[in-house]
Amino acid sequence: MEDKVLLKMKNIHKSFPGVYALNSVDFELRAGEVHALLGENGAGKSTLIKVLGGIYTADQGEIFIEGKRVEIKDVVTAQKCGISIIHQELVLVPYMTVGENIFLGREPMKGKLVDRARLHEEAQKLLDAYDMDIDARTMVGKLPIAKQQMVEIVKAISYQSKILVMDEPTSSISDKEVSFLFNTMRTLTAKGVGIIYISHKMSELEEICDRVTVMRDGKYIATEVVKETSKDRLISMMVGRDLKNYYTRDYAEHGELVLRCENIADGQLVKGASFEMRRGEIIGFSGLVGAGRSELMKCIFGLTGHYTGDIYLEGKKVHIKSPAEAIKYGIALVPEDRKVEGLYHIQSVKYNTTIEVLKDFIKFIHVDKGKEEEITQKYIDLMATKTPSSRQLVGKLSGGNQQKIMIGRWLATAPKILILDEPTRGVDVGAKSEIYAIMNSLAKAGMSIIMISSELPEIINMSDRVYVMCDGRITGCLNHDEVTQEKIMRLATK
Amino acid sequence: MNQVSKSKRSHMASFKDSLLLWLKENIGIIIALLVLCLFLSLNPVTKNSFLTLKNVFNVLRQISSNLFLACGMTMVIILGGIDLSVGSVIALSGCIAAGAVSRYQLPLPVAIIIGILVGLLIGMFNGLVISKTTIPAFIVTLATMNIAKGLAYVYTGGSPVRVVTKEWQFLGAGYIGIVPTPVIILIVVLIVTGLIMNRAKIGRYIYAVGGNAQAARFSGINVAKVKFFVHAYSGLMAGLAGVVLASRMYSGQPTAGEGAEMDAIAAVVVGGTSMSGGFGKIGGTIIGGLIIGVLNNGLNLLNVNSFWQYVVKGIVILLAVFIDYMKNRKGR
Numbered sequence: 101m102e103d104k105v106l107l108k109m110k111n112i113h114k115s116f117p118g119v120y121a122l123n124s125v126d127f128e129l130r131a132g133e134v135h136a137l138l139g140e141n142g143a144g145k146s147t148l149i150k151v152l153g154g155i156y157t158a159d160q161g162e163i164f165i166e167g168k169r170v171e172i173k174d175v176v177t178a179q180k181c182g183i184s185i186i187h188q189e190l191v192l193v194p195y196m197t198v199g200e201n202i203f204l205g206r207e208p209m210k211g212k213l214v215d216r217a218r219l220h221e222e223a224q225k226l227l228d229a230y231d232m233d234i235d236a237r238t239m240v241g242k243l244p245i246a247k248q249q250m251v252e253i254v255k256a257i258s259y260q261s262k263i264l265v266m267d268e269p270t271s272s273i274s275d276k277e278v279s280f281l282f283n284t285m286r287t288l289t290a291k292g293v294g295i296i297y298i299s300h301k302m303s304e305l306e307e308i309c310d311r312v313t314v315m316r317d318g319k320y321i322a323t324e325v326v327k328e329t330s331k332d333r334l335i336s337m338m339v340g341r342d343l344k345n346y347y348t349r350d351y352a353e354h355g356e357l358v359l360r361c362e363n364i365a366d367g368q369l370v371k372g373a374s375f376e377m378r379r380g381e382i383i384g385f386s387g388l389v390g391a392g393r394s395e396l397m398k399c400i401f402g403l404t405g406h407y408t409g410d411i412y413l414e415g416k417k418v419h420i421k422s423p424a425e426a427i428k429y430g431i432a433l434v435p436e437d438r439k440v441e442g443l444y445h446i447q448s449v450k451y452n453t454t455i456e457v458l459k460d461f462i463k464f465i466h467v468d469k470g471k472e473e474e475i476t477q478k479y480i481d482l483m484a485t486k487t488p489s490s491r492q493l494v495g496k497l498s499g500g501n502q503q504k505i506m507i508g509r510w511l512a513t514a515p516k517i518l519i520l521d522e523p524t525r526g527v528d529v530g531a532k533s534e535i536y537a538i539m540n541s542l543a544k545a546g547m548s549i550i551m552i553s554s555e556l557p558e559i560i561n562m563s564d565r566v567y568v569m570c571d572g573r574i575t576g577c578l579n580h581d582e583v584t585q586e587k588i589m590r591l592a593t594k
Numbered sequence: 595m596n597q598v599s600k601s602k603r604s605h606m607a608s609f610k611d612s613l614l615l616w617l618k619e620n621i622g623i624i625i626a627l628l629v630l631c632l633f634l635s636l637n638p639v640t641k642n643s644f645l646t647l648k649n650v651f652n653v654l655r656q657i658s659s660n661l662f663l664a665c666g667m668t669m670v671i672i673l674g675g676i677d678l679s680v681g682s683v684i685a686l687s688g689c690i691a692a693g694a695v696s697r698y699q700l701p702l703p704v705a706i707i708i709g710i711l712v713g714l715l716i717g718m719f720n721g722l723v724i725s726k727t728t729i730p731a732f733i734v735t736l737a738t739m740n741i742a743k744g745l746a747y748v749y750t751g752g753s754p755v756r757v758v759t760k761e762w763q764f765l766g767a768g769y770i771g772i773v774p775t776p777v778i779i780l781i782v783v784l785i786v787t788g789l790i791m792n793r794a795k796i797g798r799y800i801y802a803v804g805g806n807a808q809a810a811r812f813s814g815i816n817v818a819k820v821k822f823f824v825h826a827y828s829g830l831m832a833g834l835a836g837v838v839l840a841s842r843m844y845s846g847q848p849t850a851g852e853g854a855e856m857d858a859i860a861a862v863v864v865g866g867t868s869m870s871g872g873f874g875k876i877g878g879t880i881i882g883g884l885i886i887g888v889l890n891n892g893l894n895l896l897n898v899n900s901f902w903q904y905v906v907k908g909i910v911i912l913l914a915v916f917i918d919y920m921k922n923r924k925g926r
Contacts (some may be wrong), residue, residue: 360662423814433812446803446873455802455813458795465793
């Protein structure tokens with residue numbers, strides 16, 4: 101592989117009122133490589149990508165493409181330079197076919213009309229060239245997320261892009277789909293395309309990336325060859341200090357049985373799951389996407405009205421029909437998708453923290469504002485949330501801090517059972533480590549925690565026991581002294 | 595003793611805080627309102643008529659009906675919906691209340707309560723359908739708008755139901771001391787609405803459901819109950835407006851309240867409430883209602899042709915919303 105440099109960004113500066121977003125950043129991408137861009141939230145990764153994509157213009161600095169200096173003024177010039185960005189949120193039109201989406205804005209014409217036959221023919225050729233099992237005439241909205249992502253990639257390639265940016269492409273797809281995505285990426289790099297890859301998942305770096313550039317606080321830190329570096333080294337570069345104990349977990353003797361579920365089914369994804377949990381335990385739920393883990397927890401939290409099977413809380417049989425009832429029984433659920441299922445974005449940190457415990461400070465029409473502030477401050481401190489004030493709008497905080505607010509909100513209800521669904525998704529490394537430490541101390545204080553996670557390392561390092569689910573059933577339970585990635589994967593694909 | 599004075603001081607401080615916040619949030623439209631008032635009190639044509647006690651009370655009496663509706667409408671819009679039925683409810687509840695007095699000789703308080711209950715019932719019906727199904731509020735209230743209007747015509751046969759008893763006028767055209775009765779009712783309604791929205795738990799739940807309904811469900815908030823309450827409240831306000839208006843006009847009229855829902859929506863939107871839900875304040879709506887009321891009054895005092903009044907009103911609504919838009923854009 102020749103080391104042709106496709107893209108060079110030199111000495112890039114960008115500031116916004118009050119923030120120095122990029123401070124002399126360098127970046128280099130070679131043809132045929134996958135180059136990871138690593139950094140905590142707020143490190144400046146997305147700003148750098150937006151400068152490259154023409155969404156922002158740099159205050160200072162130079163960009164070279166294949167050795168030629170270019171000025172990227174807007175999105176169109178970026179496209180002309182062969183740069184394509186696949187955003188985390190997909191931007192396809194759901195009510196158009198795959199082919200129409202790929203050729204949106206440059207449809208092949210027959211006279212004054214769009215030549216739909218040729219459009220779909222050409223789109224199909226492109227799709228087939230990458231072995232994508234997709235019909236160009238399908239409506240995009242009917243495709244699963246992973247396939248929509250493939251359509252985005254094909255669309256990008258059809259622009260003859262040489263530089264492809266992927267922003268957390270694996271955050272919402274299953275492991276099987278991830279491996280297909282990686283295969284497609286390998287086909288692309290073999291053709292000389294350079295890929296900039298943004299992800300929080302360390303395990304993926306080793307699998308797919310050649311080099312990695314680390315950023316921190318808007319500054320360039322270092323570029324390393326993935327095979328010659330270590331995970332710990334990268335993490336300490338990202339965080340700026342040594343994270344001695346990335347995972348904190350003190351295993352201890354557990355108390356009495358708190359929760360026992362027998363043969364829970366919701367008539368759809370959950371098909372008879374049984375498990376139990378003791379006081380002070382952290383139990384992990386592992387499995388592939390669609391295994392029914394989140395849905396099982398929704399049954400327990402009363403979000404599924406009509407489940408079958410029995411739930412016993414501290415030995416007493418209960419039937420939970422609504423979240424309000426679940427909360428009364430001392431159950432809390434921090435949902436998987438905090439944007440859609442959790443946060444009130446245009447409301448303050450205070451509002452978001454206290455919404456579950458209004459009865460503690462609102463009596464009829466009397467609001468005890470002191471108490472309200474006190475509760476808010478308590479959970480900001482406990483979770484070490486970084487926010488300018490309790491009046492800050494939640495939508496303006498970083499992912500890690502938003503997640504801390506979500507956890508704080510539910511801790512305020514003083515739950516006996518805390519269910520965390522993907523508690524570290526989209527959370528930066530530093531905040532992740534802090535969340536682990538908090539989970540550990542909560543368990544030590546007697547709280548029972550259920551953690552659903554697709555990240556095997558955190559499941560393995562944090563759980564007392566790991567339940568593995570596959571196709572709506574629990575296929576096995578592994579103790580913390582025997583659990584390995586291989587054992588989990590074997591049970592998850594049973 | 596010490597503790598009492600301390601808590602009093604903190605109450606005063608929190609009142610001052612909320613007043614300052616209110617000023618800050620609504621500074622654009624407050625200035626617009628002041629400019630409008632200043633213009634009318636300095637203009638040679640209107641300077642002798644605008645700033646008289648009689649005229650001020652007159653304006654307040656006129657906007658009271660609109661602000662009753664706007665109180666309910668603010669909640670509905672924060673919830674992410676809309677209530678188109680309120681204008682027709684004015685007609686129906688007014689006619690039925692007037693009919694109760696003139697046709698059935700029922701005592702006045704009973705008639706008033708019946709009229710208000712009619713509004714409440716229609717609001718509850720809206721709320722029931724909207725909370726139990728996924729049919730949008732726009733469609734449901736569009737339907738009840740037609741139903742209520744139709745029923746008002748059916749009940750009256752198309753002609754006004756006149757009321758000759760003198761006491762009937764107390765609610766809409768009477769005075770308590772020197773203050774017109776509807777102004778007193780308005781003050782009470784505004785305080786109650788403000789307390790519900792800013793102090794009670796249900797107020798916070800309204801913002802939660804409007805801001806992110808899915809999250810509200812995960813929060814254990816009874817989303818259906820919140821929607822039901824808000825629409826019932828909006829209906830109640832419309833019923834009240836209908837009875838007050840019928841009292842002021844000495845009759846229940848099936849044509850009353852036509853287009854009133856649009857004036858209420860205008861007051862809410864000029865007041866800075868977001869049509870996409872989750873954000874808005876009753877304090878803004880009050881200013882919005884005042885702007886529209888003062889404008890109507892000013893145009894009348896200036897003898898502007900009533901056809902042109904619509905044009906001017908439209909432009910002012912657009913301007914007010916535009917100022918708000920510029921302010922928010924700067925904030926970002």
